[in-house]
Structure formats: C-alpha cells, structure tokens
Amino acid sequence: ILNVEQSPQSLHVQEGDSTNFTCSFPSSNFYALHWYRWETAKSPEALFVMTLNGDEKKKGRISATLNTKEGYSYLYIKGSQPEDSATYLCVLGGSNYKLTFGKGTLLTVNP
Amino acid sequence: DTEVTQTPKHLVMGMTNKKSLKCEQHMGHRAMYWYKQKAKKPPELMFVYSYEKLSINESVPSRFSPECPNSSLLNLHLHALQPEDSALYLCASSQGRGARNQPQHFGDGTRLSIL
Numbered sequence: 001i002l003n004v005e006q007s008p009q010s011l012h013v014q015e016g017d018s019t020n021f022t023c024s025f026p027s028s029n030f031y032a033l034h035w036y037r038w039e040t041a042k043s044p045e046a047l048f049v050m051t052l053n054g055d056e057k058k059k060g061r062i063s064a065t066l067n068t069k070e071g072y073s074y075l076y077i078k079g080s081q082p083e084d085s086a087t088y089l090c091v092l093g094g095s096n097y098k099l100t101f102g103k104g105t106l107l108t109v110n111p
Numbered sequence: 112d113t114e115v116t117q118t119p120k121h122l123v124m125g126m127t128n129k130k131s132l133k134c135e136q137h138m139g140h141r142a143m144y145w146y147k148q149k150a151k152k153p154p155e156l157m158f159v160y161s162y163e164k165l166s167i168n169e170s171v172p173s174r175f176s177p178e179c180p181n182s183s184l185l186n187l188h189l190h191a192l193q194p195e196d197s198a199l200y201l202c203a204s205s206q207g208r209g210a211r212n213q214p215q216h217f218g219d220g221t222r223l224s225i226l
Contacts, residue, residue, distance in 0.1 A: 031211045031212065032211045032212035034214060041219075042219060043115070043201070043217040043218055043219045043220065044154075044201075044215075044217045045217075046214030046215065046216065049212055049214050051212050089153065093211030093212055094211060095211070097142055097144070097159040097161065097166065097167060097205075097211070098156060098159075098167070099156065099215065101154055102153065103152070104153060
C-alpha cells in the first residue's frame with residue numbers, strides 16, 4: 001500500500017501572503033505525481049502532473065516542484081487570494097490506472 | 112463548468128430501492144472511473160473502465176454494479192445499499208490507457224444518502 005503524506009493538514013493565511021505545502025511519497029517505483037485543487041461543492045481540478053525528477057511546473061501564481069529521489073513535492077502559492085481557498089490534493093499515479101490520494105491540505109485565505 | 116456531467120446531484124434512497132447514477136463526458140476520453148468519498152477523507156477508487164471494458168474492481172460489494180454502455184457514458188447501478196454507503200460518488204475520466212501520468216477530469220459528484 002502506497003502512503004502519500006501531506007502537510008500541514010490545514011493552513012490559514014492572510015490575503016497577499018505566499019505559502020507552500022509539502023507532499024511526501026515512497027521514492028521507489030515512482031511513475032507520476034498529480035496535484036489537484038478541490039473547492040467546496042465543486043469537482044477536483046487538475047493543476048499539475050509531474051513525472052521527471054527536478055520537474056517544475058507553473059500555472060499563474062501556483063507552482064510545484066518534484067524530487068523523486070527523496071520522495072517529495074512542494075506546491076507554492078504566491079500572493080494568496082481568497083479564491084485560492086480550497087483543499088489541495090497530492091496524488092501518486094501508480095500501476096494501471098490507480099491513483100493514491102493524500103488527505104489534502106485545507107487552505108483558507110482570509111481577506 | 113466541469114466537462115464531466117453527473118446526475119443526479121443528490122439522491123436519497125431506501126435500503127430496498129434500486130437506483131442508478133449516471134456520468135457523461137464528451138472529451139473523447141477512453142478511461143472512466145468511479146470513486147467513493149466520505150467526509151474529510153480522500154476519494155477511494157471503486158471501478159475503472161478502459162475502452163468500455165472493466166479493468167479494475169477494487170473489491171467493491173456486488174450491491175454496486177457498474178456499466179459502460181459506450182465510450183461517453185458510465186453508470187453505477189445501486190441495489191440494497193446500506194446506510195454506510197452514504198457518501199459522495201465521483202466520476203472521472205482520462206485519456207487513453209496510461210492514466211498514471213494523465214490528469215483525471217472529475218464531475219461534481221452525486222451526494223447519496225441511504226435511509
């Protein structure tokens with residue numbers, strides 16, 4: 001059973017703050033790492049899929065890095081806005097079609 | 112707006128009822144998924160269809176019966192459910208066979224309550 005750990009579980013920041021959270025996973029037999037954003041009452045939205053060690057991806061104010069050798073990924077949000085409030089899910093892509101989900105980091109951005 | 116459409120959005124049913132959840136996508140994706148999500152927990156995979164064939168059944172009880180009539184549609188037939196089956200049921204789709212490095216597109220889910 002793969003274990004995907006996310007920290008912190010929840011985070012409160014002020015509008016304009018930059019923030020980051022961590023995802024750790026087993027470094028052996030790595031295939032792919034996904035980040036999803038899940039707002040309350042909406043469907044999870046894919047942010048990034050990363051497959052190579054050292055990958056860095058960016059989408060607007062959000063970026064992510066990947067270290068497959070040590071088994072971690074960071075998600076960064078620059079200048080947080082209230083609309084960034086959501087649960088951010090780290091997901092490991094394994095064999096076949098299976099995705100292993102972390103428990104998520106709940107971000108609340110206060111105006 | 113999500114590109115994966117799930118109906119109904121909410122469903123309340125008794126333990127003896129038979130009902131179906133429906134999922135539709137028109138992105139040409141050939142892999143479709145059912146997940147179950149309980150409050151404050153991540154989604155749990157139930158079934159995967161690849162090219163309209165069931166490829167993964169995560170030891171789901173037979174009271175849940177999936178069906179993929181064509182490449183755009185995925186159904187989940189429900190019969191004799193238990194109160195512990197109350198949850199959010201999410202449908203997702205992705206391109207081709209290699210979903211581990213393809214993002215999944217999720218529907219908004221069906222909130223199911225079993226009385």
